[in-house]
Amino acid sequence: MKLSELKSYLDQLLNVSHFHDYCPNGLQVEGRNEIYTVITGVTASLNLLQAAVAANADLILVHHGYFWRGENECVVGMKRHRIALLIENNINLLAYHLPLDAHSVLGNNAQLGCQLDFIESGRFGEQNIAMLGHLSRDITLEELGVKIERVLSRTPLIIGDKAGLIRRIAWCTGAAESYFNEAIRLNVDVFITGEISERNVHVSRECGVGLISAGHHATERYGVKALGEHIAQKFGITHQFIDEDNPI
Template sequence: MRLDKLEIYLNQLLNIAHFRDYCPNGLQVEGRSEVHHLVSSVTASLDFIQAAIEAGADALLVHHGYFWRGEDPCLVGRKHRRIARLIAHDVGLLSYHLPLDAHPELGNNAQLAHKLGLVETGRFGDQNIAMHGTLSPDMQNVKGLRMNIERALGREPLVIGEDSKTVTRIAWCTGGAQDYFDEAIRLGVDAFITGEISERTVHDARESGVAFIAAGHHATERYGVQALGEHIAQKFGITHQFIDIDSPV
């Protein structure tokens, strides 16, 4: 498949023109024109780039790419080493941030819901990326929810809230979405899941009585890019491989 055609398809599928983002979405580094083997990961780190090159990647697909708002634009240090490796091996980099969080089927939030057995009933937050809804009967308290997250994501979440607290309504947003917690509280949910937690959020959770669950930025955002890569592979008859470069955050 041609790289330019793949970018056009992804840009339309993820409706990137709809989003105000902190980075460019789409093709960030041009590579070889034909894509036969697409390799995905959460973040375009140097470790991932090297692993993908060794796996025979023609193009990379990530959630966290480059050129973030406010960062030094100069191609020096770590940024130079990463981009130089891509260019030297003629490997393209496609990156989708908020559009991948928000997609109703392939997105990070939709895929996390599927992984945890959550049912979306609505959206909230900036650009309607975050979700709220209900959970399955076997997770009717914080303990059940915590245990399910640990099983599904393979890591113990940090929980601010009592295990015995009943949970009937829940909100979630993958990654670093702790700033949506106040809005989740106003929605009347019993618990909120995201990736990271801030110091002030501990007190907000204790004082509001709404459980806050930090399940890992990386851990909650592994699934959207995998689903998107598999979708591309099936639709266009190319191969896709996900490489997980673990992060404790």
């Protein structure tokens, strides 16, 4: 299919124009016009780019792309090497950040909820990205941690009373601990995100609300993979998701 057709479809599907983001969403580096093979991954790292070259991919689709607000705008060093590899091999780079977090079916939060059998009951936070929900039955904080470890293949950091029962859950993938205080005001029993800071350990303990750091990368694998599978099925293109190990 044509690059312009795929880009237009994804921009509309993810409602890109609705979001105020920290980076450009959509086509970040332009390559060849015909798209037959797509590689997806969480971050457009050099390793992912090299894997795409080896796979003779036409397009790379990621959650974490380039040109973030506040970064050095000069195309030098690491940025130059990455972009040069894309241009030399005529490979397109598409990146979707907050729009991919928020999509009601294919988004990172929706997909993480599916993986962990959460039943969504609402949204909250800036641009309604974070999710509220519950499990089909009450379990302890420790049992929830065991479930997360089994599903994500990563041991989570658990703050709080591990024997406490979990009824109401809030979650937001990646680096979303800024939503923790709002989650507390919404009377949840636990907030799950990708990574946390020292200060929120004290907030968790003093407010009596559980806090789980399940991994930035680990919580954000599922949205871009689901998106790749979706376009492969819809348009008949080849798709491969590459999960580059990242302990954070």
